[in-house]
Amino acid sequence: MQLQGKVAVITGAAQGLGKATAVAMAKEGADTVVCDIQEDLLHEVAEEIEALGRRCLPVRCDVSSSREVTQLFERAVQEFGTVHILVNNAARVPINAAETERRNKHYAYVTTPVPRSSLGITSSLEDEDWLKWWDVNVHGVFYCTREALKFMEPQKYGKIVNITSIAGVSAASTHSPGYSASKAAVASLTKTVGFDVAGSNIYVNAIACGAVLTPALEEVLGVLSDEQKASIYQMIPLGRIGKPEEYASLAVYLAGDTHYLVGQVLNANGGIVI
Template identity: 55%
Template sequence: MTLENRIALVTGGARGLGLSIALAYARAGAQTIICDINEENLNAAREEITAAGKHECVARICDVSSSAQVADLFACIKARFGRLDVLVNNAGIGPIGPEDDARRNRHWDYMTTPMPRQALGFTSSMSDEQWHRYWGVNVHGVFYCTREALRIMEPRRSGKIINIASIAGMSTISAHSPHYSATKGAVITFTRTVAAEVAGGNIYVNAIAPGGIQTPDFEKYFVRSSEEQKNRLMQLIPLGRFGKMEEYASLAVYLASDNHYLVGQVISPNGGAV
């Protein structure tokens, strides 16, 4: 499968799933652009992606929660390349801190151990700041980038947009993080709505809603977790393992190609969890 002569932007492309997708695009022949907020990670990713493909990777600092920074990024892309063929809205924040670990472990213990039913208190203890921070990146960022991409794609009547949602937006498996789940549910609905709006302009909008991904952040969680906690998590996944980043990246390559008839779809590789 080839992405030769495609111009592709992957937001949050300096690490984790975003980097894996950018590498897969470079290997498929695309001119790859990445943005992120960490300059050190960005520089290392640029070198790795350049080495993997035929083109020099373009890397820029951009906080997608800032409308102005996003507009500047896309203006630079248009000035340099004249077009954008693929946008992957991958940039986001997730529940990966110590407090998130505590909520996650409590929830998964509750789901896998016989015990009296009770309210778990996750939503009632959440602060305004926590709620708004997730929406700023995970939802507003997707909107800002999609809006700018469509301003380039619509006149050309061509484009692919792939939004990275989550199993959390379509199930209760992440009830320990209602702020994260709500934002990913919003991304799913936004995907379907925009897809129906722009399909007539030959622009394909779809979403990938990952289940467990074996990212560096989750590897750190596993290191911090006991063997029993890890086993409880795997009890929730019929396949018994997390997905590899390469397995998700190959799907992103497929959705960026011309080899499908998918519009407004939410594809969820999750090992059978949903």
């Protein structure tokens, strides 16, 4: 019960990695505040956590709105008194039809013998393809971090875990330059904020996730042929996609008090990036 007595805020917690992280932290003793825009699923998560004997406050919140984020933390503090842990998990991911087509083009390029040429991805993007990634993936992380620090700095204690991606530290997501750039921004923000607040006993770190077997990814895999899926698995040294619970265990570790990590971006990806 390494998080006994702690209060954790987890964004994007209605399903997938966010839900797995909230449940994992509750199992380690934390009371949780779970937020998402999918309110119906959010209440199911809260019920699951409460069944573990922990308190849970579900809050509908669009993290791209600084006003809603402020209200989220106000409610968290009203309910629990303070905040000790923040997991910035909420994010947009590239799953629409155009992004899937570009992804398949990229994967074919790196997994089959085809002539070398420009993929033409970046030059074909519209402004919307670029701009849509920043509101949730970057601004949301900043808004939540800023609000959490208003409570963590005075109490001289806090743990912030940012969920970024191998897309931000490699060319693994060439099919989506905007997504990659937004996740690189989170990695950089982790380092600068980590340095900024370490003197107040606040640890800021990030997990650069590889593929996570979330409902969104299952949707992507569902339209691929067996051959295409085999090509994807071939690119992963472990030969499989990571489970949400595996990533959540690392988030729990970073939220605990048994490490010496500050401003680090940990590559948890089955060996794709070593």
